Amino acid sequence: MEISNATSNALSNAPAASEVPTPAQLEAAITGIGIISPLGCSAEEVLCALKRGEDGIAEASKIDMSKFSSRLLAEVRGFNPAAGMAENELRTFTDPFIRMAICAARAALEDSGAKLAGRRAALVLASCNAGLNSGEAEYVKEYENPSVRFDWSVCLQSEYYALPKAAAKCLNFDGPCYMINTACSGSTAAIGLAQTLIESGDFDAVLVGGADAAAISNCAGFNAIRVVSAEKIAPFSLPAGMNIGEGAAFWTVENLRRALARGAKIYGKVIGHSTAADAHHPTQPDPRGDGAFRTMRAAAQDAGLSPSQIGCINAHGSGTAANDRAEAKAIARFCGEFKVPVTSTKSYMGHCMGATGILEATCQLLSMNDGFIPPTLRYTLPRPGCDISVVSKPERKNYSCFLSANYAFAGSNAAIVVASRDFKNSRPAFAKVPVVVSGVAAVSALGTETDAQIEALRNSARAIRPASRLKSERLAGLIDLPNPRKLDRRIDFSGMNSISSYAAIAAKRALDDASYAVGRGNSESVGIAMAVCRASSNEKHMEAVFGTPDRRGDIGCFSNVTANSTAGWVSKALEIKGANTTLTSGLNAGLQTVEYARALLRENRASACLAMAADEVYARQLKAYEKLGALWDFESPSDFRLRADSDFKTLLGEGAAALLLETEESARARNAKIYGEISAAASAMDIDEFASPNPASRGLMSAVEAALGEAKLVAADIDLVVWAPRGDSQDGKILSLLNGRFRNAAAVASTFNTGYVETSSALMTLAYALKCAEKKIPMWRQITGDVRIDRAPLPDDPKRILCAVSSHSGNSHAVIISR
Template sequence: MEAPRIAVTGLGLITGAGDDVEQGWASVTAGISGIRANDLFDTAELQTDRAGLVTAAQPPGVDRCYWLAGTAVREALRHSGLDLDAADRDRGAVVVGSSLGAMPTLEGLHADLVHRGVLDAPAAAACQLPCVADHIAAAFDLRGPRVVLSNACAASAVALGYAAELLWREDADFVVCGGVDPLATLSAYGFSALGALDPRPCSPMSASTGLTLGEGAGFLILESVRHAERRGARVLAELDGYGLSGDGHHQTAPDPSGRGALAAMAEALRTAGFGPGDVDYLNLHGTGTPANDAAEPRALRMLFGERVPPASSTKSLTGHTLGAAGAVEAVASVLAVDRGKLPPTVNTRGVPQPHGLDIVPGRGRPATPGVVLSNSFAFGGNNASVVLGRPGRQGAGPRQADAVHEVVVTGVAGLAGAAGTTEELAAALATGQPCFTGTQELPGGGRAPFGRADAERAARGVNPSRARRMDPLSLLAAAAVADLHARHGKPTRAEAEATGIVFATGYGPISSVLEFHEGVLRHGIHGANPTLFANTVVNAAAGHVAMLHRFRGYTATLAGGTSSLQALQLASRVIARGAADRILVVAADEFPAQAVATQAALPGYAATPHVVPGGGTGLVLSEGAAAVLLERADTARARGARVLARVRGHGAAGEPAGLGRLRPDGHAWSRALRAALAEAGLAPGDVDTVVSAAGGHRVVDLAQARALRRAGLDGRPVLTPKAQLGETHGSAGALGLVAALTRPAPPGKLLLSGCAWGGSYAAAVLDTDLP
């Protein structure tokens, strides 16, 4: 069965080039750059004061990230003609790519803590990275699956891929998909510390003397062509395919061979059913840095030979909008298809293109592109390519197929708090002993129970020269992967290079972000540590793990409280449709003192290290990590791997609860549970074990109890791993799977349940009753 074709029916855009789609497109095609003086913050110590600055007036009382995102989403919905009041809001998904999220607000809160010792815990909880999707869902009352992707500068291109997976499997009727990032001192000082900024407006693929930061948001309304036709919508273009890969080479520099970029482009075209000869225009990653501007043309030559299509960099007009770049450039690519004009590259400074590419210099060029390939590459060696085409244009090759392969679990490992290995974790679960045996001193006095992981122990299996460059989150992730290999065997080099990694985390590298920013607050540019900055991107841990083990396959990073369950879903979808043989899902969460203090200051934190799920004791925060190896069943059998479980189904849902909130009625949560059961083809009574998300917090535990009852699962046997492991947020779902699969008695048909503050829910069904 062929999967649905995906229509783009609405666009929203706000960048330095213009406040909306029409202004932005007019400026871009006329070659008028939006790079200007940055007056948002002091730039005296930086390499440049130039930036792609949005000039529209920001309303008071809202974070710049949320304002930019809301502006672009509102325009995209209006442009699409989608009537949300008539649509099924339960099937409207929100998929966002972002590297920084609400960083401007977070920076201000952190400055108050560093300089005045004041911690505004509720405000800090409302501006974490996953909150941008919660803000959009609440603002527009969208109740479908919700996720934030954070692969640094490739984030929103990866988001487009995630949205495609949802629509190909008909998990949603429509997806509000895009990317957003504001200008922030964190990124400005970080790129200055790396020496990566151009003192003048950037000159991609010409002088190539550095990048220029930008800000903005780009959003697209995606839906199946059938859904668009039923409501009489005009289809602007189709999202035909995407490809992701990892370099496994360096944290900040691309692989100079261009092999990773080539793999992403080739996979995007293969998925779309097109060949290199079908491509009419390339929207380049084109940052203006010497390394990127040499590696990307090399990859193009390997794919296209001597006949590379016209290829321009719109970053020369908008600046580099970081996590928003993939979506901003996808909007430009759709407009190129719909309006019949290629965007130009400006600021060439009279320098001849050194690689012989046609970069469409100066002004837009009339053309009729039928197939466009848009590239986004990122820190951590992440490569993403997206294919957008003229409506109805069909490739000669095979188009994206529906699920054709069974997916199985062939390895699990985990650690949490004081349990530094899977065996220790399993022992804690068997004996009922908590892993959160430590405490954390709180500002103003007092201590809170806390499960601190031993970072030094986690680093023991890592080459010391590499370990010194890794942050706590990366070390925890690496420890889980090393334990998985010890338990289930290491892959051969060929297997490793074909292995993908999907990384999940609740809040990302908090330690690195806070430490880097504190250095800037106290010492300015002299306190901006470039090694720390490289680890502030959420996908840094995945990059470190990939380099340690030479993983070069499919790569994505998800952030949020349900991220590990959604990572399992994404990896399963990709393997099932034949785009990968093996993907390692890795989840990790670390919490420095400031994070523990924030959580402990919010309602529902336990006063003692005694957690009773459903008992109103309060939760205890704990650091943790897990690794889960997913494979095609036939591939696993061929190599003689022991199968631990079969993947049967997934479900996700959301509610417009608002930032940091959760509705206790269980309605949305039950929809996620029922969706997973339906995909698995199971009735509630078929479930042998429910792995609960209950962890002592009264609101969460009540909401889940009601959700289980609404889904017909009330009374089924329940496993409550958070009673011993603590609340690990994003990694909780994967750790729940580890807990279930390491019990002496097989759990049978297993349902994993997860939730995130802000109103996002996910579930997965696996089966250990193997044929």
């Protein structure tokens, strides 16, 4: 493969093979900051506001909040996207969250003087609502203003994976990209991932950040659940209630050795982080504060610190009665006898959703470097149950590290520890121990039992039929799941939506397949890495916002529309309380969860981790695809096959897949069966035009080459290629590999049997293939319509399996499993 100049330059900065860096040299140094917030659009403006004790909360001007109990909103003011984006970019990217993200990202890079290029750099993004303003356009058009534009570009901007694609294009970055969506803890978890990537030694620079823009349907949802305040927020004090905000912030993070070598200014270092699950409730925190406590404790332990060594806690401090009370219990338990100062910068900026974590950490970092702790504004008397050391007045203090934590819907918790440049601590080196697959499971239109699905595949079954459940004649691979309790009475499915039910079944069956029991003794050490393309349908909530004069919202629907709700339901159903994240990097992102889970295990953040993906097809989605001309209108399921020279169309399916990953040492210690070792995992992005379907294969080739290089293999070593065709021109990318470098390898897919399950198809097919290989039974006959693929001999004992995928959303992934 030809390496670009940018890649060559980045690689030339890598340490020589003989130079083994120490853990201290691989610390994650923060060398650049870009911020767009209610306090200002530069670090200098934000610091001045903090020192003056001025907030950015006022009566809303962008959104009509007259129907809600509060008209307050912490809006970004004075932001000029034209100062940071070209005219053609402004025409393409109309959603305010994308505009803020791109401008903040560029500011962070400019501030650091670093370049984001090549495979030794990565992009880590976060959001809660993503392009919700663009998504609202469809409902505005339907209910309020038929002239509102809603086309392919606006639809694409409404997707969670819009930001990775937009950022890759605007930043001209074709390397690994991760999109984390754990709702309001997302950007804190993203910073943690940046630390992991840097400390692995595989990356020299990571651009990490988050963005969210105020949207009326989001405000309506919080108004519906009655947690907003008509007055300015007073965390841990009175009155109770939150204000909503918006903004974006990005950090350039580099390994310390590289930053020092190039003379970069260093704001501080990320020295510890943690994520954990409450396993309690879709929206309410565990009232004991147990999940928050475990998250703070693990982050401090990761940094090698005790509570007495932490100079300040930047609390989540959302202002709501339940959240503040639970968090205060957690802080008191964490601090013990030590009175660690606590502040909440939400009193300045409101709750900025998925961007809130990095915005608050930026405020605290700037304050630490200036020698003060910003007070919690409007704190008077402690609210009952909130007896902690809240800083209520400006406090000059020299401190060298702080902990910043955030807690979200679905019980997704995250915390980071940030220290000054010269702070000394001791952490173990990153251990690249072997990680293996010990359990597999899939749920699809073919059924809920993995072995039965494989038998159906071997009989060339097609579980594709008219979508009558959705009142549509369009063909789709839908799951008939009338009563999930009959499948497993040990799982509480109460309140679960379809996508979460599919995921819970797949997760439980992967654990059972591995003979891995989760209980009180190990629940905190089992993790979940979930991928979704989109959350469950928000139609009921949106119709209650745009179809009613009082914009009342729908409480039941609102609590399930966050992307991380599925991981939350799974953790609650199976009582899994360990590391927990949700990736929304794009179609086929299920494969990226394998990469993420392996990193967790290598850093000893979990003893086992479920790498998962889940998808649900719902009526509104089907109608939207139909309006955009993105669905095949076939009369027979057999018409669904490879059409690599065709338009951008597919035939949708739904389901879930799960692989249980463990370290090889752990699996062998309990005599578990081993499906194979994760020899390599890699990602890359394409940088084609935003609204184009990304037909080029550069990103895919980059990911595959990186995986082969890590596994120390060549193409001829691969016995089997697992892929996830869509049935359109996107498939040309993989076909070029199958007809070229991997022409001697067999290929298997299940899409034409189940429908294209957007996030899960690749992981699902990999589960089927691993199960066949473990049982040493022949793979299923292919029905792609390509004679060479369909007639090729299929191995029953492949030793090297490459799973490779690429999509119109620009993301490409490759995983190699060795047996």
